[in-house]
Structure formats: structure tokens, C-alpha cells
Amino acid sequence: MSTETVRSPAAVGVVTEHETGGSGETALQPARRNRLATFLFVVPAFLAQLIWGWYPLVMAFLLAFTDGRVRGAVSFTGIDSYRRILADPNVGRAFGVTIQYAALSIVLTFIIPIFVAILLMEMPRRHMRWMMLLWFLPLSPIAGAVLWRYMYNAQYGLLQSIVTGLGLPSQPFLNSEAQVLFWLIFPGILFFGPGLIYMAALQSIPQSYYEAAEVEGASFWRKIWTITLPRLRPITVLMLMFAIIGSLQQFEWPLLMTGGGPNGASRTVVMYLYTGLLPQLRYSDATALAVILFGVIMTITILFRTFVKEDPDV
Amino acid sequence: MFKKDKASSSPTGISRRDFLKYAGTAAAAASAGGVLGYAPLFGLRSALAQEQIVLRTARWPFVEPMPTADEIAADPTRQVYADILQRWLDQNPGVSIELVDFNIWDQQTLLTGLAGGITPTGFHTTVLGNYNIANTRAAFAQGLVADVSEYYQSLGIDTLIAPYVREQMGKWELDGRIYALPTVFNPGVGFIYRRDLFTQAGVPEPTPDWTWADLREAAAALTTADRKGVAFQRWALNWRMEAEGAMQNPTVGTMTVIPDPGSGWNWRYDFTSQSDRWVSVIQDFRDMVFSDQSVFIDASNDDNAVFSAILDGRVAMAGLHPGFLRRVGEGSPERVASDLGQTFEETWGWVQQPRGNTGRMGVTVPFLDAISFSPDASPAELEAAVSLYQYFYLGEGYTAQQQALWESTNELKRVWGEFPTLTGLTSFDSIPGGPVEAWGAAVIDNLTASASTPYPPENWQFYPAETNPAPTLLAWGDFLSRQTFEPTVGDIATELAAAQDSINAEAAAFTSSIPDDVFTNATRSYFAAEDAYLQANAPDYYANVWKPWFDSTIAPVIG
Numbered sequence: 060m061s062t063e064t065v066r067s068p069a070a071v072g073v074v075t076e077h078e079t080g081g082s083g084e085t086a087l088q089p090a091r092r093n094r095l096a097t098f099l100f101v102v103p104a105f106l107a108q109l110i111w112g113w114y115p116l117v118m119a120f121l122l123a124f125t126d127g128r129v130r131g132a133v134s135f136t137g138i139d140s141y142r143r144i145l146a147d148p149n150v151g152r153a154f155g156v157t158i159q160y161a162a163l164s165i166v167l168t169f170i171i172p173i174f175v176a177i178l179l180m181e182m183p184r185r186h187m188r189w190m191m192l193l194w195f196l197p198l199s200p201i202a203g204a205v206l207w208r209y210m211y212n213a214q215y216g217l218l219q220s221i222v223t224g225l226g227l228p229s230q231p232f233l234n235s236e237a238q239v240l241f242w243l244i245f246p247g248i249l250f251f252g253p254g255l256i257y258m259a260a261l262q263s264i265p266q267s268y269y270e271a272a273e274v275e276g277a278s279f280w281r282k283i284w285t286i287t288l289p290r291l292r293p294i295t296v297l298m299l300m301f302a303i304i305g306s307l308q309q310f311e312w313p314l315l316m317t318g319g320g321p322n323g324a325s326r327t328v329v330m331y332l333y334t335g336l337l338p339q340l341r342y343s344d345a346t347a348l349a350v351i352l353f354g355v356i357m358t359i360t361i362l363f364r365t366f367v368k369e370d371p372d373v
Numbered sequence: 374m375f376k377k378d379k380a381s382s383s384p385t386g387i388s389r390r391d392f393l394k395y396a397g398t399a400a401a402a403a404s405a406g407g408v409l410g411y412a413p414l415f416g417l418r419s420a421l422a423q424e425q426i427v428l429r430t431a432r433w434p435f436v437e438p439m440p441t442a443d444e445i446a447a448d449p450t451r452q453v454y455a456d457i458l459q460r461w462l463d464q465n466p467g468v469s470i471e472l473v474d475f476n477i478w479d480q481q482t483l484l485t486g487l488a489g490g491i492t493p494t495g496f497h498t499t500v501l502g503n504y505n506i507a508n509t510r511a512a513f514a515q516g517l518v519a520d521v522s523e524y525y526q527s528l529g530i531d532t533l534i535a536p537y538v539r540e541q542m543g544k545w546e547l548d549g550r551i552y553a554l555p556t557v558f559n560p561g562v563g564f565i566y567r568r569d570l571f572t573q574a575g576v577p578e579p580t581p582d583w584t585w586a587d588l589r590e591a592a593a594a595l596t597t598a599d600r601k602g603v604a605f606q607r608w609a610l611n612w613r614m615e616a617e618g619a620m621q622n623p624t625v626g627t628m629t630v631i632p633d634p635g636s637g638w639n640w641r642y643d644f645t646s647q648s649d650r651w652v653s654v655i656q657d658f659r660d661m662v663f664s665d666q667s668v669f670i671d672a673s674n675d676d677n678a679v680f681s682a683i684l685d686g687r688v689a690m691a692g693l694h695p696g697f698l699r700r701v702g703e704g705s706p707e708r709v710a711s712d713l714g715q716t717f718e719e720t721w722g723w724v725q726q727p728r729g730n731t732g733r734m735g736v737t738v739p740f741l742d743a744i745s746f747s748p749d750a751s752p753a754e755l756e757a758a759v760s761l762y763q764y765f766y767l768g769e770g771y772t773a774q775q776q777a778l779w780e781s782t783n784e785l786k787r788v789w790g791e792f793p794t795l796t797g798l799t800s801f802d803s804i805p806g807g808p809v810e811a812w813g814a815a816v817i818d819n820l821t822a823s824a825s826t827p828y829p830p831e832n833w834q835f836y837p838a839e840t841n842p843a844p845t846l847l848a849w850g851d852f853l854s855r856q857t858f859e860p861t862v863g864d865i866a867t868e869l870a871a872a873q874d875s876i877n878a879e880a881a882a883f884t885s886s887i888p889d890d891v892f893t894n895a896t897r898s899y900f901a902a903e904d905a906y907l908q909a910n911a912p913d914y915y916a917n918v919w920k921p922w923f924d925s926t927i928a929p930v931i932g
Binding site for chain 2: 128129130131142143146147148149208209211212213214215231233234235236239316317318320321322323326333335336337338339340341343344
């Protein structure tokens with residue numbers, strides 16, 4: 060152990076009686092100064108979190124019990140907002156769409172990239188770099204949505220030309236209630252989702268594990284199943300949680316590409332909140348719906364943290 | 374860079390502790406700055422305000438700021454604007470104009486700004502209600518905009534606007550007070566069409582009294598291997614249904630919204646008692662899309678997609694606002710005509726929406742865009758803001774700008790970019806040519822016909838503004854989008870009944886702020902006005918469709 064790493068108690072702000080000699084005022088000053096610096100450093104962050112984080116959150120919970128006016132005094136209305144939201148058939152429909160969207164999104168853009176990342180790692184390094192470059196081109200999500208909207212056009216879009224060019228029947232793409240969610244998620248597959256993170260995690264798995272497995276005669280798939288996937292578990296668990304939360308809050312792409320249609324088949328909960336309730340100045344109802352969604356996400360997160368273990372050795 | 378402790382600090386470095394202190398202090402200052410940014414929320418604005426009147430603008434529909442020297446150097450025509458604005462500023466000493474970076478076109482941004490008192494002085498009125506009149510009037514009732522009645526009178530705005538504009542001002546009034554001032558008179562959404570393609574196909578051009586049957590026939594005749602007859606935005610079936618009298622909101626001649634004063638919401642929705650009629654209309658539209666294949670429509674189609682289709686020659690007609698015809702430069706109808714070696718008038722036409730096949734008027738309704746002002750503006754700021762509005766939209770500044778446009782471009786299309794004008798002007802002294810010379814008789818005659826359509830009675834004229842939350846009624850639009858896009862659907866009548874159940878289930882959770890007796894009296898007046906209007910403007914529809922329905926369904930309810 061080098062002496063550089065050994066710190067005296069004073070160096071970390073702890074003042075001992077031996078150092079102060081029982082009364083040492085001068086020895087206390089650095090500790091006070093240190094505490095002041097710490098205080099100054101923490102208070103702004105605390106204030107910022109209080110003003111822009113916790114205060115709006117608490118206000119949101121309270122707003123759902125009022126008539127939610129933009130200006131002027133609000134009136135307490137009890138659970139009226141929750142009553143309206145729970146009686147609204149559009150809400151149940153939007154939750155159904157959101158859950159379908161989340162499930163499909165996780166299957167297509169979360170699981171597939173794990174295996175793509177594993178296969179990419181097997182490629183020669185030069186090819187791998189090119190593939191990564193193509194996948195991770197920085198594209199604006201909004202520009203991407205506009206571009207894909209034109210590509211999906213059922214009459215003049217590029218994808219229709221490809222489909223019919225291959226001799227397949229023409230597809231309705233975004234015009235079909237049955238297909239619309241798949242086509243909204245499809246670009247996420249091409250953009251490789253969290254693939255870059257998987258690739259970084261894969262590189263951290265010691266090569267010696269694979270060499271030992273090969274000595275034992277393990278096949279390619281056996282190595283993936285026994286070494287790769289368990290070692291990826293900490294990162295996949297974390298990413299899965301982010302993916303679930305993110306997909307339950309999704310609304311930009313459906314908003315930009317279909318406006319929630321056809322027949323509300325792509326109208327998610329957040330989109331209903333944003334395009335159905337807020338334009339009508341129904342702030343308390345929108346907040347009540349947001350609180351319900353918050354409850355759903357929180358419940359899923361707690362269950363997830365309770366039952367899914369991150370440690371690969373568990 | 375960092376020293377381990379203060380004792381070893383030198384003039385060339387700082388200690389880690391010092392760094393922490395400075396960082397903490399800087400973070401505190403930044404945090405305080407953030408809090409001050411919220412000052413208006415805490416009522417500190419007036420304390421920080423300066424004595425001088427500052428009008429805050431985020432550009433149109435309020436005023437453009439004074440051009441900078443660099444802007445004038447880059448575009449010398451800006452000097453003309455600078456001179457016109459300076460003239461007003463000279464007449465109003467003590468007033469200055471400040472450009473602010475604020476997205477006034479997003480409803481949520483605007484409402485958040487209003488909550489905090491940080492919006493620009495003027496903004497587009499209907500953004501408040503997400504372009505919905507009922508929501509916008511609810512915003513008036515909540516005090517989200519300034520009352521400008523006093524300045525409307527004192528600055529003579531009432532005498533400067535054309536009669537067809539004044540006729541619509543009631544939309545921006547609530548309880549006799551005025552909350553918005555006109556900026557653009559829109560003739561309404563109709564159809565832009567290619568006159569040359571109609572001629573080539575031997576199809577007669579549409580006239581203001583055309584019907585949906587005429588449209589379907591024309592679209593089929595204009596469809597070729599490379600071109601569809603007509604392009605629609607994704608909600609076009611709404612137009613078709615409304616032209617026959619089916620809608621989710623009470624508008625003149627609508628037979629699907631029934632007054633129900635005994636219920637909490639006061640209205641119920643009936644899509645089934647005339648199910649045969651609606652099924653036949655929906656089937657007709659679906660036949661256009663799926664059998665005739667004469668329609669370009671997609672779930673992603675907005676007005677830009679439709680405009681792009683007609684500019685590219687992929688369609689012969691497009692359901693659009695006539696404002697798209699007025700675009701100039703690259704990607705404009707004018708440029709298409711020029712590329713084809715034709716005049717604008719030979720190439721382009723515009724016509725209002727077709728009538729329903731039973732004779733109900735089309736859904737093209739002239740519409741008045743407007744500007745509203747911040748409720749936080751002081752009386753002096755408000756007076757200055759309305760005076761500046763009056764100068765640029767109706768007064769000396771407007772005339773001077775049009776003349777300057779002519780002098781700098783010699784293009785009548787730029788001078789007559791807005792037609793019909795707010796003031797009713799059809800000529801300027803020093804400009805050789807009016808709207809017809811600019812856009813051609815085919816366009817202007819139909820715009821004039823549309824603008825002179827008698828204004829229909831609207832429910833806001835009769836009912837108090839709803840101040841309670843209202844249902845979204847999305848089930849109707851959802852049902853129509855399914856009928857528009859799904860190649861195979863179930864029994865349309867059954868699906869109509871499901872949509873009705875859904876919309877009534879949603880409405881059942883709402884309570885209107887309008888008392889039953891007030892509602893009933895308003896309903897009597899509203900339906901009396903509808904009766905008179907339909908008799909005069911859609912006599913066949915009135916006699917054969919609406920009146921029998923009224924006698925059997927509405928009369929028993931309202932007595």
C-alpha cells in the first residue's frame with residue numbers, strides 16, 4: 060500500500076482531540092471551512108431539486124384534486140378528476156395500446172440487439188467498426204420520424220416499392236390497426252436500441268472464461284448461454300428497466316407519424332394525456348392520469364427490483 | 374492544477390478546498406439566477422419592471438421587431454419596414470419593442486407562460502384552445518387573455534374592418550367583452566385543383582355548388598396510372614360526414630348531437646337512429662378509396678403531404694386551405710405553372726368544399742384568425758399594443774407596407790397575398806392591379822363566393838362558455854379513421870353503435886356548467902336560427918332531411 064493513499068483524519072475533515080489539544084480553535088477552522096464548502100456545494104443542488112423536482116411532483120399530486128386552472132385560485136374538487144379518468148373508455152384503450160407497445164418494443168428493440176451485439180463481436184474488428192458506424196449515425200429523432208413517415212406511405216413510400224418489387228402483396232403499413240405498432244417500433248430495430256451498451260459490456264467479459272470453456276469443449280451456443288448471457292445480466296437488467304419505463308412513456312413517434320390513428324390503435328397513455336386532455340385545458344384530469352401512470356410504472360419497478368436479480372453469480 | 378491543501382497554494386494554482394468553495398458559490402449564484410428567472414411566478418415582475426413601455430413580441434401575429442443594421446444590409450427591403458415602424462414609434466414616444474424567444478405556437482408552452490406571466494404581449498388567439506373555438510372561449514372565461522373592448526372602440530377598429538369580418542367578431546366576444554382582434558380572414562378549407570388537368574381530361578371544373586357525387590366522379594375521371602384524382606388529409610371522412618349532417622359537435626344541420634338537458638353533460642350522441650344514412654355515406658367514401666382507387670390518403674397525411682402531392686403532379690385536386698396557393702418561390706404553385714410554361718390562371722383553381730348529396734352546405738366556413746394580448750399587460754402597455762396592431766393590420770402601416778412591397782417586388786401576388794382583406798380593400802392608389810390580376814378570376818371568384826357565404830349560426834352565439842371540463846369525444850374520429858383506412862371492416866352499423874356507446878359512456882362522467890333552464894332556452898334559440906338558416910341556404914336538405922328529424926327528435930325535447 061503506498062503512503063499516498065493513507066489520509067490523516069484531518070485530511071478528511073475529522074478532528075481528533077489529540078490534534079486540537081482539547082481546545083484547538085485554529086485546528087477547528089479548517090473543519091468548519093470544509094463543512095461550509097460542503098454546505099455551499101450541496102445547498103444549490105438541493106434547492107434546484109426541491110424547486111424543479113420535488114415541488115412540481117407534490118403539486119402534481121395535489122393538482123389532481125382541484126379544478127386545475129391555469130391562472131387564479133383553484134378549487135378543491137375531491138376525486139372528480141379520478142372519477143372522470145376511470146370512467147373514460149379512451150383511457151382503458153390507451154393503456155391497452157401502451158402495454159402492447161411496451162411488450163412489442165421490448166421484444167424487438169431490447170432482446171434482438173443482445174444477439175446482434177454478440178454476433179457483431181464475432182466479426183473481424185474492421186467490419187465491426189463499419190457496422191457500428193452505420194448503426195450509430197447521429198440522427199435527430201424528429202427528422203427520423205418525418206423521414207419514416209414518407210417511407211411508410213402506403214401509396215408512394217419507399218417500403219411499399221420494395222415490398223411490391225419483391226413480388227409481395229402491397230402492405231397498408233401505418234394504415235392498419237393490426238400493423239401500426241409494429242411499424243412504429245421497426246426503426247428502433249434498425250437503430251440497434253441499446254446495442255452499443257451491450258457491446259461495451261461484452262468487451263468487459265474476460266477472454267479467459269471463453270478459453271477455459273473451449274478447453275472443456277463448449278460449443279458456440281453453450282458459451283453464450285453459460286458465460287455471455289449471465290455476465291451481461293447486470294447491464295441487461297438495468298437496460299430492461301429503462302426500456303420498460305421508456306416504452307410506457309412513449310408518445311413522440313405515434314404523435315408525429317399517425318396522430319394516434321388509425322382508430323386510436325397507436326394512441327398511448329401519454330399521447331392521450333397530451334393530445335386529448337391538455338388541449339381541452341383539463342389539467343387536473345391530465346394530472347390524475349399521469350399519477351395513475353406513475354403508479355403503474357412505480358409498481359412495475361418495485362416488482363422488477365424485487366424479483367429480478369442483477370448479480371450474475373446469483 | 375489543484376493543490377492538496379491551502380498551505381501549499383501558490384499564485385498559479387488554487388486548493389481543492391478553494392475550488393469547492395468557488396464551485397459552491399457559483400452553483401448558488403446559478404441557482405439564484407434560476408429562481409430569479411421564475412420571478413414572475415413569485416410576483417416580482419412588477420418590482421423589476423422598468424418605467425418605459427416595452428412591448429414583447431415573438432413576431433407574427435404581433436409585430437416584427439426593428440430590423441438590425443446587419444439585417445438591413447443583407448436585405449435592403451427591410452429598411453422600408455424599419456421606416457414604417459419608426460414612424461409609429463415616433464408617434465408613440467416611450468414605447469419600445471423587444472424580441473423574445475418564445476414558442477407561441479405550442480398550446481402548452483403558451484399556457485405555461487401565461488401561468489407564469491412571461492408570455493409575449495401578443496399571440497395567436499386559437500393556440501390557447503389548440504385551435505378549437507370552444508376551448509379558446511373557455512380560456513377567455515378563465516381570464517387567460519386581456520379584455521380589449523375599450524381599445525376596440527377608442528382606436529376605431531370597429532369602423533376599419535370589413536362587414537364580413539365584423540360579422541365574425543362575436544366569436545371573440547364573451548359576455549359583451551372583446552378578447553381578440555382580427556388578423557386574417559380565411560375563406561376556409563376547400564380544394565386546390567389543377568385546371569389544366571381538368572381540361573385535358575375533359576372534366577368540367579368544379580363550381581361552388583358542386584356535390585360529393587360530383588367530386589367522386591371527377592376524381593375517378595382524373596385518375597391515371599401515375600396520378601390519383603384527389604388527395605385528402607387523414608381526417609377527410611369528417612368532411613364527408615359533416616356535409617351530410619353527421620358530426621360530434623353541434624353545428625348547423627348536424628343530426629348526431631342531441632340536446633339532453635336532463636343529463637349531466639346536457640348533450641347525448643346518436644349515431645344509430647339514422648344509421649342507414651351514415652352507413653351509405655361511409656360506404657360511398659370507402660368505395661372512392663378502395664374500389665375507384667382515385668384517392669391519395671394515408672394515416673400520415675397532413676396538409677404538407679397533400680400539398681406536396683399536388684405540387685408534384687401526383688394528384689389533380691387536393692383538400693387544402695387557399696393559403697397554400699399564395700406561396701411564392703421554390704416549391705410553390707406559381708413555380709409549377711412557370712415550369713409548365715403556363716400562366717398561374719391556366720394552371721390553378723380553388724373551390725369550396727362540395728355540398729352533401731342531400732343538399733346540406735359544404736364544410737367550408739370562412740374563419741377569422743385573431744390576436745390576443747397578455748392579461749399581464751398594464752393598461753398603458755395594452756393600449757400601445759392594440760394601437761400598434763391597428764397601425765399594421767388596418768391603418769397607415771398596412772397601406773405603407775403593401776405599397777413598399779409593390780415597389781420592391783413589382784409582384785401583385787405578394788401585395789395581394791391575403792384575400793379577402795380585413796379592411797375590404799380591393800385596390801390601392803399607387804398599385805396597378807387588384808386580386809383578380811394577381812391570382813386570376815378562377816381563384817378569386819370562388820374565394821369571393823366562399824367569403825360571401827352567409828355566416829351560419831354557431832353554438833357559441835347562443836350558449837354561455839362551458840367552464841367545466843368537457844369530454845374529448847375521440848371515439849367519433851377513431852371510428853372514422855378506421856373506416857377510412859382499414860380495407861376490411863365489420864358491419865359498419867354495428868361499429869357505429871359501438872362508437873356511440875363509447876362516446877356516451879365518456880360524456881356520462883361530465884357535468885356541464887350551464888344550468889338546465891339556461892341550456893334549454895339557448896337550445897330553442899339555436900335551433901330556431903338553424904331552422905331559418907337551412908331554409909334559406911339548403912332548402913332541399915331542410916325539407917327532406919333536417920325538418921322531419923327536428924320534428925321527431927328535437928321538438929319533443931325542447932318544447
